[in-house]
Amino acid sequence: MAILEETAKLKLSSMPYQARAGLYPMLIALCICLAFSGLWFVVAVSLIASGVVEHVIWGVLIILCTLAYCVYIAIVAYKLFVDSKRQFELELNQSEIVLTVIDTFHGSKSTQMVNLKDISYAEYYPFPDSSCLYIYAPYTVMEIPLWPFGVHGADVADYISGRGVSVMNVLLDDKLPNPLR
Numbered sequence: 001m002a003i004l005e006e007t008a009k010l011k012l013s014s015m016p017y018q019a020r021a022g023l024y025p026m027l028i029a030l031c032i033c034l035a036f037s038g039l040w041f042v043v044a045v046s047l048i049a050s051g052v053v054e055h056v057i058w059g060v061l062i063i064l065c066t067l068a069y070c071v072y073i074a075i076v077a078y079k080l081f082v083d084s085k086r087q088f089e090l091e092l093n094q095s096e097i098v099l100t101v102i103d104t105f106h107g108s109k110s111t112q113m114v115n116l117k118d119i120s121y122a123e124y125y126p127f128p129d130s131s132c133l134y135i136y137a138p139y140t141v142m143e144i145p146l147w148p149f150g151v152h153g154a155d156v157a158d159y160i161s162g163r164g165v166s167v168m169n170v171l172l173d174d175k176l177p178n179p180l181r
Contacts, residue, residue, distance in 0.1 A: 010092040010159050014148030017084040022129035022147075026080060033073050040066045081105075088148045092159050097135065099144055114142050121166040124157045133157055133167075 017023065040062055047059030085105035091098045100111045114137050123134040131146040131153050146153030161167040 009094075010090075010155065012088075012090045012149045012152055012156070014088040015150050019150065020148055030073060030077055030080075034070075037066050037070050037073070088145060090144060090149070090156065092156065094163070097142070097144070097160075099142065112140075112142055114140060116160070116163055116165065119160070119165045121168060122157070122160055124167050124169045126154065126157075126169060126171050133160070135160075135165075 014020075044059040044062035044066065047055040047062065050056075082105050085103065087102045087104070089100040089102070091100075095117070096113055096115050098111060098113045100109065102109050114135055118137040118139070120136045120138070122136065125132050125134075129147060133144040133146055133156060135142040135144065144156065146156060149156070157167050157169075
């Protein structure tokens with residue numbers, strides 16, 4: 001006697017970095033920040049060139065503050081670059097969720113897995129540029145970034161809720177489910 005078994009499976013790979021939400025507004029914001037930093041350097045140099053002691057002090061303070069601001073902008077740009085070198089692969093099947101993060105910048109790969117039957121509940125954050133799903137199990141809290149998957153990120157929450165896991169949408173102010181399952 002043959003037994004027919006349903007093997008519903010969902011496998012997602014992250015979109016290319018250029019297609020991810022929020023990238024271009026962030027790049028435009030960084031360019032505007034650098035332009036204003038250049039403007040402040042010009043103001044500071046003109047104050048120092050005036051030769052008046054008070055203006056020189058203010059010019060030096062403006063240069064120091066602008067340098068600190070430029071360091072901050074450089075850190076943000078570096079994190080944006082490192083994030084562009086990170087790819088996500090998510091596989092969901094009848095029994096488990098497997099998230100693999102491939103970091104080509106640092107040359108590392110990490111995998112995290114949780115069994116569907118062990119999940120107490122999940123929190124879904126549906127914001128387009130930072131959507132994610134937190135999965136709570138007795139032995140781990142797994143964060144699944146959904147924003148790299150674009151419009152298919154919402155499919156993950158639908159898939160998990162279709163398997164009997166209580167998914168709380170924080171945007172809709174859903175009630176926190178009973179964690180004891």
